[in-house]
Amino acid sequence: MHLSAYFLPTLKETPAEAQIVSHRLMLRAGMIRQSSAGIYSWLPLGLRVLQNITRIVREEQDAAGCQEILMPTIQPAELWEESGRYDGYGKEMLRITDRHQRKMLYGPTNEELITDIFRHLIKSYRDLPKNLYQIQWKFRDEIRPRFGVMRGREFLMKDNYSFDLDFDGAKRSYDNMFATYLRTFSRLGLTAIPVRADPGAIGGELSHEFQILAETGESEIFYDAKFDELRAKGEQPDLETLKSLYAATDDEHDPAACPLPDDRLRAARGIEVGHIFYFGTKYSAPMGAVVTGPNGESITVEMGSYGIGISRLAGAIIEASHDDAGMIWPESVAPFKVGLINLRAGDKDCDGVCSDLYAKLRQAGVEVLYDDRDERPGVKFATMDLIGLPYQLIVGPRGVKQGVVELKRRESGEVEEHSADSALARLVPAPAAA
């Protein structure tokens, strides 16, 4: 992509409404634009990030044996009246009346809808277990939306729902998602702390939140210092180890009952990026989601639901990874892998080297944003630092004369001089061994 043609409306000054760093940077980098409180348009750069997060979440869901579906955003109120949540959910739910005066709502979550699908289409124990997911926009009419996409009213969420014959099966599904979530967040460049949580409005008996640490987090969490040690080592420990470590939200944390000695107890703020629930027959019983068992008996299915806040993650990753100059994207979600900077657009030699690098990178399947604008070097560096691509490939008249280009890592700021070919070799992934 040539930056001269790319829709990247960057801002030098910070809009007054943005208070936290991810919101400020997303606005300044032209990733999003607010439409109304808590509701955003995603511009090209932001959409690329959103799609990359979506892709990783989807790959991990598929790998875990889940199957993707897509449910409507608008739901009939009757289903919610059946489950008993229509009155219970409160003003957070956006209620709509259609032209026939039928009560509808914009879905804040989909337990009722998926249960309705299940009860009509799955009848036998032989069809279990099932785990269905979707990636769909939700709407919750938050009293006070804030922090940009981190707490919007409209947000993109991956939600999935497991159906099992009995508790043991449901527990396996729950553990499977637990492990899947850890892998997913790890691929997104994040260390998530699984925290025992209050099931809240979804209801149920067993629930974990996945929190990533950030000063601007909305919840206070208490956790075992071992998490910090694991994080520092960059290790991904096994499921049982993680589950055995203490971590709790402030309302679940009882200092008197806390098993940790004081010197191992840490308090920090966290951003909740995922939440998993086991809730048994909370929806299947009132809504009649039953299958016929091997002996002809009716079995009410055991359910769980699992959410990942995809649009929130875009903000959360920035909160976890930025510096004074801008964002620092992990390679897995970066909108482009490489920013190619032509320091002297219009100079024959610089243009030639850049065009060649650009073509070769694209040919190798490396996503590259080429700053070919007629701008001063300072502007180009500032833009590239702001949008936080993992690599900057810098081509200037000085280097070109000596046959070198510069390769800068955004994360560390370290710069290496390379010949064009050797820079390419660094950026193009080695072909998989045959």
Added chain:
RNA sequence: CGGGGCGUAGCGCAGCCUGGUAGCGCAUCUGCUUUGGGAGCAGAAGGUCGCCGGUUCGAAUCCGGCCGCCCCGACCA
């Protein structure tokens, strides 16, 4: 929803107290110069001052109502 604040050009702001032809910086457009960390000079374009009503010869400014947005608190991915 309770408490606080703010709506003036795309963005950041001044002007409002004390009513009298709407201003600054950035961004945008044109020309020239400049070119390794958000350039300089010259010029240009861009505003029903959130909306409705009132007071007044005259309202961005005073008064009333409404709307929107932000911040602090209780809810959530």
